[in-house]
Amino acid sequence: MTKKDIASLLHKKLGLNLKESARIVDKFFEIIVETLSAGEDVKLPKFGSLKIQDRKPRIGRNPTTGEKIDITSRKAIVFRPSKILRSKLNSDKNEEDKVE
Numbered sequence: 001m002t003k004k005d006i007a008s009l010l011h012k013k014l015g016l017n018l019k020e021s022a023r024i025v026d027k028f029f030e031i032i033v034e035t036l037s038a039g040e041d042v043k044l045p046k047f048g049s050l051k052i053q054d055r056k057p058r059i060g061r062n063p064t065t066g067e068k069i070d071i072t073s074r075k076a077i078v079f080r081p082s083k084i085l086r087s088k089l090n091s092d093k094n095e096e097d098k099v100e
Contacts, residue, residue, distance in 0.1 A: 010025065
């Protein structure tokens, strides 16, 4: 699903005009990026949370050549799904397993 798809769904389900829907979606993601850039966590109830995590420097390996490479420390975004989302995903999977 793309941002355009989300804007289209807002347009259809809420009756907003398409340009306004696209602006809402763009602003939503802009706010998330700004919040994460400021070092704050983003928590979306019933969906999950986005957190910034510091990764330590380490030695990696080029899989093609086998050459060792120094990987510098960096920040990474980590998504953790909510219990509600996790249980919904797993219950759907379990129902598919029962059908087979």
